[in-house]
Amino acid sequence: MTEQRKxxxxxxxxxxxxxxRKSAERREQILQAAYEAIDEHGERASLQDIADRVGVTQPAxxxxxxxxxxxxxxxxERRDVVGKTSAGPPEGGSMxxxxxxxxxxxxxxxxxxxxxxxxSAAATDPDSPAHAxxxxxxxxxxxxxTQDFEHQQDTGDLRTDENAAHLARALLAxxxxxxxxxxxxxxxxIAAIAETFARLLAPQPTTD
Amino acid sequence: MTEQRKxxxxxxxxxxxxxxRKSAERREQILQAAYEAIDEHGERASLQDIADRVGVTQPAxxxxxxxxxxxxxxxxERRDVVGKTSAGPPEGGSMxxxxxxxxxxxxxxxxxxxxxxxxSAAATDPDSPAHAxxxxxxxxxxxxxTQDFEHQQDTGDLRTDENAAHLARALLAxxxxxxxxxxxxxxxxIAAIAETFARLLAPQPTTD
DNA sequence: GTCTATACCCGGATAGAC
DNA sequence: GTCTATCCGGGTATAGAC
Numbered sequence: 170m171t172e173q174r175k176x177x178x179x180x181x182x183x184x185x186x187x188x189x190r191k192s193a194e195r196r197e198q199i200l201q202a203a204y205e206a207i208d209e210h211g212e213r214a215s216l217q218d219i220a221d222r223v224g225v226t227q228p229a230x231x232x233x234x235x236x237x238x239x240x241x242x243x244x245x246e247r248r249d250v251v252g253k254t255s256a257g258p259p260e261g262g263s264m265x266x267x268x269x270x271x272x273x274x275x276x277x278x279x280x281x282x283x284x285x286x287x288x289s290a291a292a293t294d295p296d297s298p299a300h301a302x303x304x305x306x307x308x309x310x311x312x313x314x315t316q317d318f319e320h321q322q323d324t325g326d327l328r329t330d331e332n333a334a335h336l337a338r339a340l341l342a343x344x345x346x347x348x349x350x351x352x353x354x355x356x357x358x359i360a361a362i363a364e365t366f367a368r369l370l371a372p373q374p375t376t377d
Numbered sequence: 378m379t380e381q382r383k384x385x386x387x388x389x390x391x392x393x394x395x396x397x398r399k400s401a402e403r404r405e406q407i408l409q410a411a412y413e414a415i416d417e418h419g420e421r422a423s424l425q426d427i428a429d430r431v432g433v434t435q436p437a438x439x440x441x442x443x444x445x446x447x448x449x450x451x452x453x454e455r456r457d458v459v460g461k462t463s464a465g466p467p468e469g470g471s472m473x474x475x476x477x478x479x480x481x482x483x484x485x486x487x488x489x490x491x492x493x494x495x496x497s498a499a500a501t502d503p504d505s506p507a508h509a510x511x512x513x514x515x516x517x518x519x520x521x522x523t524q525d526f527e528h529q530q531d532t533g534d535l536r537t538d539e540n541a542a543h544l545a546r547a548l549l550a551x552x553x554x555x556x557x558x559x560x561x562x563x564x565x566x567i568a569a570i571a572e573t574f575a576r577l578l579a580p581q582p583t584t585d
Numbered sequence: 586g587t588c589t590a591t592a593c594c595c596g597g598a599t600a601g602a603c
Numbered sequence: 604g605t606c607t608a609t610c611c612g613g614g615t616a617t618a619g620a621c
Contacts, residue, residue, distance in 0.1 A: 192604075195604090195605095211501065211502070212498075212499075213502075215595085215596060215597090216596075216597065217595090217596075217597095225605075225606085226605080226606055226607080227596085227597080228597095228598080228599080228605085228606070228607085228608095229604090229605060229606070231597085231598070231599085232604070232605070235598095236597080236598080237596090237597065237598095279501070283498050283501050286494065286497070286498040287495060287498040287499065289494070289557055289560075289561070290420075290491050290494035290495040290498065290557075290560070291420075291495065292561065293419065293487070293491050293560045293561065294419070294421075300561075303561050304561050304562055307558055307561050307562060308562065331573055331576065331577070332573065335569060335570045335573040336573065338555070338558060338565065338570050339551055339555075339570055339573060339574050339577075341554060341558065342550065342551045342552075342553070342554025342555045342557075342558060342570070343547055343550045343551055343554060344550075344554065345550070345553065345554035345557050345558075346549060346550025346551055346552065346553035346554035347546070347547075347550045349497060349498075349550075349553050350515055350546060350549065350550060350553075352497075352498070352501045353497070353500065353501065353508075353511050353512050353515050354512055354515060354516065357546065361543060362543045362546050362547055362550070365539055365540065365543040365544065365547060366547050368539065369539070369547075369577040369578070370577070373581075373582075374581075374582065399586090399587080400586075400587075403587085403588095423612090423613065423614085424613075424614070424615095425612095425613080425614095433588075433589090434588075434589055434590080435613095435614085436588080436589070436590080436591090436615085436616090436617095437587080437588055437589075439614085439615070439616085440586095440587070440588070443615090444614080444615075445613090445614065445615090
């Protein structure tokens, strides 16, 4: 009832073969073109623009991505994650590295950053295709960072006088918020402010 | 070249009288209707919807607001500020009160919150009418909060081991970020997390 | 000066031919 | 599986009635 399927359903499907091979490639081409178009022109990129890049007509896109939002969402799923998923793995770099990496990604791909914020807002509607995506995404990120924080509290790398889950949510909020501020004023030093915030999370010597 | 004026130019004009009286009232009606429509349906509210509420035709709106973005921006200028400008006055409540107030406003007017985020993203384009608005807004807020923080550092109400300007930007970022998270998951306790963040700003006993 | 009627354009969606 | 043709809806521009 909620989902009408028209395309070849390549996503989370088992290895496509035969007639689906070419379809998968086309889909990949379209995705790539959409990614580039949006990276350059932000969300204003029309289906026509994207179709032109691929060399097909606009309705052809519809065959692979039923609606424009579906395509935009696919673009987000493809790469935007890069800048964020690395925010809290217990191994390797701390979350500070993750924050800086995230900031890096944002400043280097303003078009995608803008798309992210725009879609994020649009996804408030339950009928938006991106709704489930964003909800799960935030939930997953929050959970991961929380676990990482709890671990750091055990090892003495994080202040223990505050709730790890709250600190995790605050961290994610700072990242998103700084991203927005930077979009409006590129002189905002995301990295420096992120590091400032990170220091706020340091363990407390004495908490009298 | 950039601005074509069609409407009566009531904004930042001296007290309208005579033939302008009615114009100002209509403008107010439209603004009110737009506010309500957006409060209910978010940014999806079309000019037609708004025109219907007022009881005029859709093109009539363009007489007062040349473009849709102009109207949306006017809506933001009207009320959204309520939830935020109170974030940092040195007198009366601390910024925590401001944060909670902001959170309150967000949760009570999700449609406006969504519009805020959406327009904020769209305003990245320099040709957007909202561009100057948002840029000035963030700049002003940052300045105000920074000054408030510097004052609190003097009075010993705020940790002095971090840059006040950076802390101010971080505060604003947390607010915006929490707002986004809440839009996607209403169970996120904005107030609690905001208070957690506020405690991170407390003065440090000993900074070994 | 205020507003309606009309018409235009663009973008996304759909139907059906090939 | 892909394209042509078409529709529809929304925002915008213009002409002119009151």
